[in-house]
Amino acid sequence: MTDFAAITAAAERLKGHARRTPLLESPFLNEIAGRRVLVKPECLQHTGSFKFRGAWSAVSALPPEVRARGILAFSSGNHAQGVAYAAAQHGVPSVIIMPADAPALKLANTRAFGAEVITYDRAGGESREEIGQAVSAERGLTLIRPYDEPMVIAGQGTVGLEIAEQAAELGVTSGDVLVCCGGGGLTSGIALALEAKAPALRARPVEPEGFDDTTRSLAAGQILSNDRPSGSICDAIVSPQPGDLTFPIQQRLCGPGIAVSDTQALQSMAQAFLRLKIVAEPGGAVALAAALYHGDQIQGDAVIAVVSGGNVDPDIFVQALGTLG
Amino acid sequence: MTDFAAITAAAERLKGHARRTPLLESPFLNEIAGRRVLVKPECLQHTGSFKFRGAWSAVSALPPEVRARGILAFSSGNHAQGVAYAAAQHGVPSVIIMPADAPALKLANTRAFGAEVITYDRAGGESREEIGQAVSAERGLTLIRPYDEPMVIAGQGTVGLEIAEQAAELGVTSGDVLVCCGGGGLTSGIALALEAKAPALRARPVEPEGFDDTTRSLAAGQILSNDRPSGSICDAIVSPQPGDLTFPIQQRLCGPGIAVSDTQALQSMAQAFLRLKIVAEPGGAVALAAALYHGDQIQGDAVIAVVSGGNVDPDIFVQALGTLG
Structure with a gap:
């Protein structure tokens, strides 16, 4: 809470x-x-x-050994950039799940902040939550949800x-x-x-x-x-x-x-x-x-x-x- | 100094x-x-x-009875807006001498801040200093120069x-x-x-x-x-x-x-x-x-x-x- x-x-x-x-x-x-x-x-x-605030708050609150395994997020763009930058500033890797039709600037920036970006088809009904949870389980990353967190x-x-x-x-x-x-x-x-x-x-x-x-x-x-x-x-x-x-x-x-x-x-x-x-x-x-x-x-x-x-x-x-x- | x-x-x-x-x-x-x-x-x-800083500094430093007679400035635009707003915030009138070819936004804003705007022909060689000094003497306004002040x-x-x-x-x-x-x-x-x-x-x-x-x-x-x-x-x-x-x-x-x-x-x-x-x-x-x-x-x-x-x-x-x- x-x-x-x-x-x-x-x-x-x-x-x-x-x-x-x-x-x-x-x-x-x-x-x-x-x-x-x-x-x-x-x-x-x-x-x-503002997304940087929440991302920094969540990344900085993780136990160091958990944070070191890396961060995962799904976002249309601003949460993605916030998490990618907060992770990079903490020296840990990040994977970001983004809709393929997100603004070009947001996709490019998220990659530039050092994140690995995985795109999905928003209109086609793919669930970003399912993709995120699968990658998270596979790699031992910590998922940082964009708001319900x-x-x-x-x-x-x-x-x-x-x-x-x-x-x-x-x-x-x-x-x-x-x-x-x-x-x-x-x-x-x-x-x-x-x-x-x-x-x-x-x-x-x-x-x-x-x-x-x-x-x-x-x-x-x-x-x-x-x-x-x-x-x-x-x-x-x-x-x-x-x-x-x-x-x-x-x-x-x-x-x-x-x-x-x-x-x-x-x-x-x-x-x-x-x-x-x-x-x-x-x-x-x-x-x-x-x-x-x-x-x-x-x-x-x-x-x-x-x-x-x-x-x-x-x-x-x-x-x-x-x-x- | x-x-x-x-x-x-x-x-x-x-x-x-x-x-x-x-x-x-x-x-x-x-x-x-x-x-x-x-x-x-x-x-x-x-x-x-930044011009608002210099304008406020100069307007606020004047003796109240001098300030009350009004302020005069000549400017291509930013000093004009700074002085007009600083004068208005002090509740005193302002007259601004501006080049006729200043950006439309700056002319409009200076007027919107409550200043009387007098335009002159910059390319034609009119001297803004001479115009300014004449109006200043005529109306008892205090001239606030844009930088040599x-x-x-x-x-x-x-x-x-x-x-x-x-x-x-x-x-x-x-x-x-x-x-x-x-x-x-x-x-x-x-x-x-x-x-x-x-x-x-x-x-x-x-x-x-x-x-x-x-x-x-x-x-x-x-x-x-x-x-x-x-x-x-x-x-x-x-x-x-x-x-x-x-x-x-x-x-x-x-x-x-x-x-x-x-x-x-x-x-x-x-x-x-x-x-x-x-x-x-x-x-x-x-x-x-x-x-x-x-x-x-x-x-x-x-x-x-x-x-x-x-x-x-x-x-x-x-x-x-x-x-x-």
């Missing part, structure tokens, strides 16, 4: 290894949103996404610790914290950290329209799946359904989810370029999109949005800039 | 107003450069460039204070600090801060080819001018010649300058997008370009590069991404 003590312990292990990303604000974004918008740019984290949730929770401190410095102690949500590791980790450090800040998952499994699950009070396994421009945050560990945490602590369109994700990438000078990937921009374009679903004078990653291929980024007209 | 005490005093005035930008690093950039490259992304500063140099020097601290945390205490250089306010301010706080770190100006007035002036031991007043893609850092205040500081403290091509500036913008997830403008990317593509002119295991700004129009950014091939 992940609790607040696990998050503070993860923060200790991450010290000097993960970046403390700043909390940004632009008067132009505030004007669009009609309220203050504070942005936590985890795209500036090592490997270009207590040490990963604890690592992602350190984003929440920083938000609580940094928002207070900017005078914001209550309101919604919008979080890009796939399997829910980041959302549930942040929710646990806020519960302890800033109880008037409330985490809320944000998802792409058509892949809003967490939003619908929270509304229904039970875990529901997406109809399709892939097909969103927001590839980084598409997962089949909320996690068995992450969903109960979100159910207990999170506000309702918000779903945004692909166009809104692209528009908020362009605004992040223009006003914050950061590079967001589509899935990493959905929380900012909710802050900017779904203000009617938000209450309070200020909102916090996590930009969870920036690993986007240039052609998609050019498409996003095209929304500026 | 700007000295170290003026920089620490500016740092006090900037506290809680300017952002402490992080110091970023990517294994991919290290590989290109053949050494560690630490990047100080001042594009993440308020208004998208002690309080501005002191404000820019706070970048050097942060670099000294943050580089030491990453284990780097000696080597070159490459600085995008126009009139020399940032370079000389950083040089003064490093002299006191990290004497084995040495500031070096980086300029666009064809507009390398500071590089040539340092080599000649006297102030030399550029042949042309404009025409570089690196518009933000083109100035006629080194400043009367900034040049002696650079002469005393800085290493030799480096000139980079427009193509290299665009390539380093693309690398900053890909590897650091930050948005750099061409002039803001020249120091990183020197780190990546002029390693033969640099010594030591590590180099620090300041990305000085990110206020770039989307079409130029798309052009930069095109260099990725």
